[in-house]
Amino acid sequence: MQSPLVPEPDATAPIGANSGYAFGQLASALTTSQSHANAGVRARAVRKVAAWTQVFQGMLSGVLRIGSRAPVPRTPTWATLEVVTGGFATGTLLAGGPLQPHEHALLARLPNVEPGTERAALNAYFLSEDGLAELRRMLASGNYRVNVPEEGALLAVAWLVSHDRVDDARKILDEIGAHFTQLRFYPIPDTRPQTVGTVVHLQNVGATVAQLEAVEPSTRTEQQKEAVFVWQPLYDRVVALFAETVEGPLPTLHRESGGKYRVEGGWPCQHYPTGWTERAKEVLNDYRTLRASHRLCKSPDSPKDGFATLRTHLATCVADPRRLTGRDVGRVRTILAGVVSRRGAPGSERERELRAFHARQVAAPGRHELARVLVKRLAEYPASEGLPALDAVLAPFSEGESQQFGVPAGTNVSEALARKVRRALDAPLPVLMAEGIIPSAEALARVVPQLTSQIRAAGISDPELRRLYVDIYAAFRRRRSLLLLNLQSQVKLEELPWVRAIDRLRTNTADTARQARLALEELVTAALTGFPQQILPNKLLQEVRALVESAGLKVPIVDEIAADIFMGTFSEKFLKAAQIAAGVLEGTLYERYYDVPFVRVRALDDVKPSRWGTPTSPGFVALCTELAGPSGSGSFVVRNGTIIEQEQILTTHNLAPLFQELELAAALRPRCLELALRVFDGICRCARQTTGPWKSRLRAVKNAAYAWRQIVFFLTIASEGAVDSFLAQVRSRLEREPENVRARLEPVLTGLARAERGASVEAPASPEEPHGARRLLGWTTGPHWFLK
Structure with a gap:
């Protein structure tokens, strides 16, 4: 797959989005839409084709500025965009588009609405006396839904007007009024209020439906049903027709002492009863008719199948029986013998019982x-x-x-x-995790906004406004992130004009800060203990960052950066996170294993504005580049990956800052060894992936390396003696693994043991260490030793 960016050889030249990437996605979706066996997958692919066509055409025409916070001209950054894989905006506004059923229902109540002005008329209605009264009733009852953040704007206006904050309401209208013809700023009416509480769900009932x-x-089940109810009865009719032509007893199979079979009994195709030819023609015609509408089973047409062979010879008998050779008749006799021996003579009780059994087997819904x-x-x-x-x-x-x-x-x-x-x-979050309903950190990130929104809204005293804020927050978190260049940041919730007005009414008290801190501790603990092999994904970090802010903490939270959109530098917060990690980990197993100079990290003090305006530390990116080693001859994406991995090692990708600020070590130290052992089981699964596409194998190596970094951190925090206990237990587990898995992981374990005793991690094989010792990293500019 191509990179979403077009690399520029000139470091001062702007980097742009790659239209070839969009075209590749379009081509892939088009192929899937035409060739995939699953109709649902094809239907989804058709929608992807339409979306990627918009992206590709928009990029070629210059209508879309992919890589910008405002990729659609004359559209504010707060507008919710349709975003596809890779962060590419299609240009479609999710609060726009065709009128929805609830809008048609309201239009029927409004007089004299000119075609083409429907949405403007609806927005204007909700600013009328009747419309504001309707919005106030919705606020009081909670009988509304906000699917995209824009749908909460006029609810906020109605609340502000009813609470004598007309100037604040007017400021909102000044910013959104220009878009009344295009976007809906009013909610979806509902018959009952949205429930709010301490329970959460992974997806709502509508998504489940x-x-x-x-x-x-099921294709296989439908094939079985077709075989039993369509082709077996027809096959039985063909067998019965040939049985009528047998002279003597029906042929059967008999096993000989050497394991071979011999055919005993009469020979078919010796005589044809009256009316036989007409009945044979009817069977052949029925086959052609049925085959036109029943195409799941392949066996009826297979030349190796007895059904197809008998039909071929049946057609010959109908046309001219004299054209049958002795070999043809012998083949028919053998097939008949096998059929009679397996399921009985045509029309026999044994055959009827067998067919009834097959019917019961496939009759389940x-x-x-x-x-x-x-x-x-x-x-x-x-x-x-x-x-x-x-x-x-x-x-x-x-x-x-x-x-x-x-x-x-x-x-x-x-x-x-x-x-x-x-x-x-x-259910409560711990219950969903314990039951396996939340299977990953990414899924956890989808659930957490339901809780974070309530914590963030706790500082709003009015219950109606608090409920509205919760709904807008949850809708905003469903927005997909944009592909952004030049160190730009994603649009923040407070950039929405109506949320900005609500935020001015939100007060953070000591109690709300305490709630946020407690929720933050529970969230981080749940993520680390539930999915210890995964780094915290960006979507989850959004909620961590929101809780950090609500708790009044100063923790630099850093996102994972994709190697194909890396801009060659890191913003100031990466240095701050690395310096906190240095204070926690200097002189520890972690520093020794990764051979990182935390003393140099702590000494860095060179933050200054970059050419994009965002403050960066040239010294920090230079250190990451130095630690990444020689650039080699690989692609710029691979080189970026090696630099980013060193940044993640230095910052611990948020672990050390969160452990330090939340004082998690004391609570989690007793569990660190257990977490490390669980992560190692996942690494073994990655090490078993020795086949399959090359890219999936490389991904397995990266996942193994990132998981291993989690292990090194856990063992650094763990109690004394944890490393020796870990090595003893995992080496015992490795004995049950295939040789290739042991050969991959033994050097990693040896490297860890060497770091524990203060020796150099990497070392060649020796009599004491027959596999040698290696440091496990996910990115390399040459062939990865882990895959050899």
Whole structure:
């Protein structure tokens, strides 16, 4: 896959977004939309084709400025954009587009709305006396939904006007009024209020219903049903026709002492009863008719299949039986013998019992049929919320559902479908993690805004405004990040004019700061103990940063930087994070293992504005570049990756600053050895990935190296003797691994042991250390030793 950026040889020249990347994504989506076997995947690919077409055309025409905070001209940065893979904006505004059902319903109440002015008329209505009254009723009842942040703007205006803050309301209207013709700034009406509490869900009921509706029949199951209900009966008719032509007893197979089979019995194609030819023609015609609409099974056309062979010879018999050779007749006789021996003579009780058994085997309802029942059950719950309980939704199917949907009464919901439903369960965060409903740190990041929004809103005294802030916050966190160049930052929540007005009414008290700090500790602890092998992903860091601010802390939180959009330098916060890490880790196992000069990091004091205006430290990026080693002859992306990895080592990618500020070491030290051992199990899985596409193998190496860095940090924080205990336990585990896995990981363990006793990590093989010792890093400018 190409890089999203076009590298420039001149360091002073601007770096631009790569239209070739967009074209590659478009081509990939187009191929998928035409060739993928799954209809749902094809449908999603069609939507991707449309989105990437917009991106590609916009880039070529200059309409889109990819890499800017404002990629769509004459559109404010606060407008919510449609963003596709890689952070490319399509130009579509998510608060714009075609009128939605609730907008059509309101338009029916408004008189004399000119075509083309519908959205402007709706925005204007909500500024009228009647409209403001309607918004105030929504605020009081909570019977509204905010899917994109813009839909909360006029609710904020209505609240401000009703609380004598007309000037603040006017400032909002001054900024959003120019976009009344295009965007909707009013909420979606609902019949019940949004629930707010201490429980969270991974996805709401509406998203779960959409996933269930997208469940397609299992191809394999449908093939089996087609085989049993369509082709087996036809095959039986063909066999029965040839059985009528046998002279003597029907042929059967008999096993000989050497394991071979011999055919005994009469020979087919010896005589043809009256009407046989007409019945044979009917069977052949039925096959052609059925084949036109039943194409899942391949075997009926396979020349190696007995069904296809018998049909071929049947057609010859119909045309002219004299054209059959002795070999043809012998082949028909062998097939008949096999059929009769396996399932009995045509029309026999044994054959009927076998066919009934096959029918029972495939008669179970398909997963798509079971999903329809669940969709019906979920229709009773609000689409925008989670499920309060699972028992009623996942109960065995009732007699009434059996009659309505044709599924057997008492049938249990399959585990695969139950997993989809559980994703909507409302429960405390620890419960969702313990049940495995939140499977990764990325999934955790999707859930946390439901809690962070309430903590951030705690400083708002008015309950109506507090609820509105929670809804806008959650909607804002659903925005996808843009591809940004020149050290620009993503749009912040407070840049939205209506949120800025609400923020002025939010007060951070000692109590709200204490709540935020407690939530921050719980979040970081949950991420590290639940997914210790993963670095904190950027989406989760957004919530960490918000809680840090609400808690009144000064912790520099650094994001993971993609190697293909690295601008060649780091902003000031990276140096600050590295200096905190240096204060925590200088002189420890971590410093020895990675051979990093923390004393030099602490001495850096050269922050100054970059050519983009953002303060940076030239000395810090120079140190990272030095530690990355020679550039080699690899691509600029690989070279960037080696530099970024050194930055992550120096900053510990937020671990040391968070441990220091939140005083987590005391609480987590007893668990650090256990966390390290769990991470090592994941590294073993990465080490087993010796086959497959080259890029996926490289990704496995990077994941293993990042996970190993987590281990080194945990063991540095752990109690005395943890390294020796870790090495003893993992070497015992390695004995159960294949030789290639042991050969990859033993040098890493040896390197750790050498760092523990103060020796140089990297060393060649020797009698004492037969595998040698290596430092495990994820990026390299040459072939990676881990893959050899």
